Amino acid sequence: MKKKIGALFIACAMIGTVAVGFSGCRGAAPDFEMPEGGFDINKPVTITFYHSMGANLRTSLDEHIAIFEQMFPNITVEHTNLGDWNGVRDTIITELQGGNHPNIAYCYADHVADYNVANAVLSLNDFLADGAYNDLTVPTVLVDVETAEYVDEEGNPSDEAVTVERPIAFTQEEQDMYNPIYFEEGYEFGDGSKMYTLPWAKSTEVIFYNKTFFDEHELTPPTTWDEMEALCARIKEIDTNSAHVPFGYDSEENWFITMCEQQGSPYTSATGDKFLFDNAENKAFVTRFKEWQDKKYFTTSTLASTGTNTVYTSNLLLDGTLYMSIGSTGGTSYNQNLSEDKVPFQVGIAPVPQIDPAHPKMISQGPSVCIFKDEDPQKVLASWLFVKFMTTNPLYQTEVAMSNGYMPVLKQEIMNEFPTYSNWVQKANGSTYLTAQAVQVGMAHESDYFVSPAFHGSSDARDQVGKIMQQVFGNTKTVDQAFKDALDYLRAQFSA
Amino acid sequence: MKKHLKIFASLLCAVALVIPVLVGCDNTPDTPDVGGENDEFVDYVDKLKLDMNSETKKQEVTVKFFIDGDTTHFNPTSNASTFVNNYIKARYLAVNTPESTGDVEKWGKSASNFTHDTLDGAEKIIVESDDDHWNVDSTSERYLLWIWYIPKGKAVADENYRNLNIELLQNGYGRASKTADNRYGETALAALMQAQASKLRIYGNAKDPNWFGGDGYAAVTLKGLRFHIADYVQRPVSVSGYITAKFESSVYIEEYDEETDVSYGIAVYYGYKTGAIVEILSVGNYVNVVGTVGEFNGTYQISGVSYNEARPTLVSNSKLIEKAEGEKSIPTKPFAEVSAADLAVGTRKVDAEFTVTNEDGEETPDKLTLDYGAAIMDTSVTLKNVTIQDDGTYTTKNGESAGAMSIVVKDENGNQITLRTIVMKKDGDEKYTLDDFKNADGSWKKIKSVKGIVDYYEGAYQLAIWSYSCFEFAD
Numbered sequence: 021m022k023k024k025i026g027a028l029f030i031a032c033a034m035i036g037t038v039a040v041g042f043s044g045c046r047g048a049a050p051d052f053e054m055p056e057g058g059f060d061i062n063k064p065v066t067i068t069f070y071h072s073m074g075a076n077l078r079t080s081l082d083e084h085i086a087i088f089e090q091m092f093p094n095i096t097v098e099h100t101n102l103g104d105w106n107g108v109r110d111t112i113i114t115e116l117q118g119g120n121h122p123n124i125a126y127c128y129a130d131h132v133a134d135y136n137v138a139n140a141v142l143s144l145n146d147f148l149a150d151g152a153y154n155d156l157t158v159p160t161v162l163v164d165v166e167t168a169e170y171v172d173e174e175g176n177p178s179d180e181a182v183t184v185e186r187p188i189a190f191t192q193e194e195q196d197m198y199n200p201i202y203f204e205e206g207y208e209f210g211d212g213s214k215m216y217t218l219p220w221a222k223s224t225e226v227i228f229y230n231k232t233f234f235d236e237h238e239l240t241p242p243t244t245w246d247e248m249e250a251l252c253a254r255i256k257e258i259d260t261n262s263a264h265v266p267f268g269y270d271s272e273e274n275w276f277i278t279m280c281e282q283q284g285s286p287y288t289s290a291t292g293d294k295f296l297f298d299n300a301e302n303k304a305f306v307t308r309f310k311e312w313q314d315k316k317y318f319t320t321s322t323l324a325s326t327g328t329n330t331v332y333t334s335n336l337l338l339d340g341t342l343y344m345s346i347g348s349t350g351g352t353s354y355n356q357n358l359s360e361d362k363v364p365f366q367v368g369i370a371p372v373p374q375i376d377p378a379h380p381k382m383i384s385q386g387p388s389v390c391i392f393k394d395e396d397p398q399k400v401l402a403s404w405l406f407v408k409f410m411t412t413n414p415l416y417q418t419e420v421a422m423s424n425g426y427m428p429v430l431k432q433e434i435m436n437e438f439p440t441y442s443n444w445v446q447k448a449n450g451s452t453y454l455t456a457q458a459v460q461v462g463m464a465h466e467s468d469y470f471v472s473p474a475f476h477g478s479s480d481a482r483d484q485v486g487k488i489m490q491q492v493f494g495n496t497k498t499v500d501q502a503f504k505d506a507l508d509y510l511r512a513q514f515s516a
Numbered sequence: 517m518k519k520h521l522k523i524f525a526s527l528l529c530a531v532a533l534v535i536p537v538l539v540g541c542d543n544t545p546d547t548p549d550v551g552g553e554n555d556e557f558v559d560y561v562d563k564l565k566l567d568m569n570s571e572t573k574k575q576e577v578t579v580k581f582f583i584d585g586d587t588t589h590f591n592p593t594s595n596a597s598t599f600v601n602n603y604i605k606a607r608y609l610a611v612n613t614p615e616s617t618g619d620v621e622k623w624g625k626s627a628s629n630f631t632h633d634t635l636d637g638a639e640k641i642i643v644e645s646d647d648d649h650w651n652v653d654s655t656s657e658r659y660l661l662w663i664w665y666i667p668k669g670k671a672v673a674d675e676n677y678r679n680l681n682i683e684l685l686q687n688g689y690g691r692a693s694k695t696a697d698n699r700y701g702e703t704a705l706a707a708l709m710q711a712q713a714s715k716l717r718i719y720g721n722a723k724d725p726n727w728f729g730g731d732g733y734a735a736v737t738l739k740g741l742r743f744h745i746a747d748y749v750q751r752p753v754s755v756s757g758y759i760t761a762k763f764e765s766s767v768y769i770e771e772y773d774e775e776t777d778v779s780y781g782i783a784v785y786y787g788y789k790t791g792a793i794v795e796i797l798s799v800g801n802y803v804n805v806v807g808t809v810g811e812f813n814g815t816y817q818i819s820g821v822s823y824n825e826a827r828p829t830l831v832s833n834s835k836l837i838e839k840a841e842g843e844k845s846i847p848t849k850p851f852a853e854v855s856a857a858d859l860a861v862g863t864r865k866v867d868a869e870f871t872v873t874n875e876d877g878e879e880t881p882d883k884l885t886l887d888y889g890a891a892i893m894d895t896s897v898t899l900k901n902v903t904i905q906d907d908g909t910y911t912t913k914n915g916e917s918a919g920a921m922s923i924v925v926k927d928e929n930g931n932q933i934t935l936r937t938i939v940m941k942k943d944g945d946e947k948y949t950l951d952d953f954k955n956a957d958g959s960w961k962k963i964k965s966v967k968g969i970v971d972y973y974e975g976a977y978q979l980a981i982w983s984y985s986c987f988e989f990a991d
Binding site: 083167329353440454455 | 788789792794941
């Protein structure tokens with residue numbers, strides 16, 4: 021984060037004005053050309069939103085879209101689930117070539133880097149509290165988001181729609197609602213002077229473990245990778261079934277990148293030589309984990325899957341064939357052990373192991389959203405209003421946390437003032453309220469989060485380091501060969 | 517022609533009757549909080565008396581079973597041979613309550629409950645014709661009747677009979693159905709108009725506590741859903757019943773129906789839902805589930821269960837209606853005993869009758885028949901005294917179902933059915949195998965009883981088994 025704030029400071033100083041906090045730069049020429057008259061409430065406008073939300077999340081999305089459409093009756097929001105992150109990214113890259121892209125999309129900073137090869141993503145600086153348009157307003161119908169009913173300016177139910185003028189851009193109060201850690205990720209792509217994304221929901225990786233088994237054998241979750249190694253050896257002594265493994269890691273990509281961050285070894289850089297991961301420190305941890313794999317200490321989703329049958333390590337945790345599953349808090353609901361036909365056990369959640377527990381590092385994941393430029397400025401404005409509504413909406417943030425275990429992107433003090441949320445978090449347990457426990461664990465460690473540099477090619481770099489792990493664990497390549505091939509591939513693709 | 521004149525005259529009388537009483541009557545019995553706006557309430561039911569000496573036909577009856585608010589089947593206490601099939605399918609005269617047998621309309625279940633609660637435990641019940649004949653409707657089976665009852669605890673005396681038809685109208689449970697065109701037309705119409713003027717129940721905006729429909733989804737009984745299942749595919753529905761079993765990310769919901777003496781149910785896939793909804797869908801609870809009907813490999817289930825814990829008051833939320841007390845007891849008829857013969861395709865049928873209302877508000881019966889197995893699909897049943905057969909019994913070797921078993925059993929009459937287990941685990945990771953169904957000498961254990969859920973696979977009904985504890989073996 022320090023790097024980014026530094027970059028922001030420099031960019032602002034160059035044009036003679038210093039931004040306050042993490043907001044934009046006063047005096048900069050606007051990136052978005054506001055149409056005369058601002059947002060036209062009389063012109064019907066339809067905007068499209070690409071995401072990868074599962075069914076659990078889509079119901080809530082639909083309900084809040086309906087509320088948003090009450091607030092802005094001329095706006096229609098259409099949304100499409102493209103299955104997974106790669107589906108969103110690949111579809112949009114294809115559509116950008118044909119000029120037929122969505123208005124809003126789930127994204128990581130990596131994706132923005134790819135989209136911005138075509139200069140397609142809108143900078144949000146103009147809509148920040150001190151941006152170019154902070155004096156413009158838009159007629160907004162007052163709606164109670166909990167009841168979806170009209171209210172008056174005092175918040176009392178109203179039979180008729182009451183319309184008031186509300187700022188188009190962020191007010192300072194709205195902007196200050198965001199957790200600054202997540203908000204600043206919006207500056208991740210580029211030189212740090214422009215915000216391209218807003219956080220939608222956040223997650224990190226944790227260990228989901230069979231707490232009943234751990235308690236029975238007086239085991240504790242590992243805080244370091246050395247402890248993990250010793251714990252694996254102990255579990256193999258307790259459970260001699262050769263088909264059972266102590267832990268599983270869903271994402272080889274995350275594992276590689278997290279290890280680089282934890283041990284401070286180079287991975288990538290947004291400037292200069294971009295692909296830095298081919299080094300001795302990184303080969304050392306891959307070699308170490310290969311030795312673990314030979315002892316059947318772990319599996320991964322790739323190793324466990326066969327053909328078209330994708331197996332996540334959460335499946336194996338619930339089947340009782342492993343005791344720890346390292347995966348995203350956003351997938352917490354898949355780690356619940358609730359079916360009465362399965363062997364019952366309580367699930368515990370712990371942070372991922374570290375190399376140096378005094379300086380912990382945990383990957384920051386979860387969707388952000390970006391808005392695409394469009395020849396119709398009304399679509400851009402409608403998209404902004406929608407993104408602003410959804411991401412500053414404590415009720416929606418609560419529903420996302422409840423259904424999947426994502427962490428709200430708003431400050432904890434804001435969320436804690438919202439009784440529905442605070443009461444729910446208090447219910448955290450190892451069974452039906454496992455998502456609440458995941459949010460608790462995740463938020464307790466939010467100061468440990470990191471993100472990787474985003475640039476054109478960073479998304480591919482991530483894919484390639486994952487392949488290194490997969491190839492070594494799958495015995496298809498040696499450590500040296502896997503690293504070399506990954507680097508050769510990236511240099512060939514992005515040599516320019 | 518006479519009848520038309522009678523209707524017109526009745527209307528005039530009713531208007532003349534109602535207007536003064538709404539403003540000045542002292543006879544104001546307590547009325548429930550059902551949205552009524554008028555404190556001056558006339559108990560027309562109390563004013564109307566049964567004339568035992570009139571020319572009409574009268575028959576003392578007991579309830580055979582309840583259907584809905586305006587239809588009940590009665591057993592005559594005498595003269596049974598007078599009636600079709602020796603019992604009386606009574607369609608109440610003058611009143612049409614909202615539907616509750618198939619699609620559940622607002623106030624339909626409440627009207628049904630009112631009729632049930634009123635007649636259940638009544639000291640005496642008499643059904644009366646409108647004239648000197650036992651008149652039937654267009655089905656030739658349902659008798660058009662007035663229902664008189666003496667409330668529980670009241671002395672058995674002629675003056676204590678109350679007219680249920682008019683009581684339904686008076687309380688706003690029913691709409692007009694040739695209300696003025698009969699022997700009690702004036703009173704019936706006055707009661708109806710008072711209910712309208714008072715905005716009671718179906719005439720007001722009060723919330724029906726027993727209706728769980730809403731914008732975009734239909735409230736339907738499990739019986740109605742099962743008999744019309746294809747019509748509901750891809751439609752959001754709201755159903756109520758007891759949770760009888762839970763396995764493989766699904767629960768099974770069922771409710772017993774008196775008319776057909778069958779429980780009806782459906783699987784509810786709750787997937788990876790978290791929090792309160794998981795607790796709501798616990799075995800033994802009586803719940804209302806809102807979700808979408810889908811077809812899956814020739815069977816049906818409800819998925820996309822609607823529940824938003826952040827907004828517990830949402831009308832579209834699935835709901836806990838009654839929590840299971842102590843042990844997971846289910847006060848309907850779960851795990852009804854079935855035979856393998858019952859579940860053979862085409863051998864046993866279930867007939868049910870629904871009411872179809874056309875655009876003109878005219879009701880016609882809709883008689884439907886299902887295979888017994890199709891009718892009780894997804895419900896909990898018990899199969900007794902069967903033996904395992906070698907032929908067809910196997911264990912799945914590969915894939916996600918490796919370790920699941922198909923066990924073919926035969927009853928004493930030679931009827932066969934398959935029991936399909938999930939992968940059943942002992943404590944730890946050890947799986948149950950076919951050896952656990954064998955005696956020490958290698959022979960098959962005799963199954964005294966086995967509990968399961970009725971399922972359908974490749975053209976035959978089978979039982980889905982979720983636990984080794986579902987089996988009880990003979991000594």
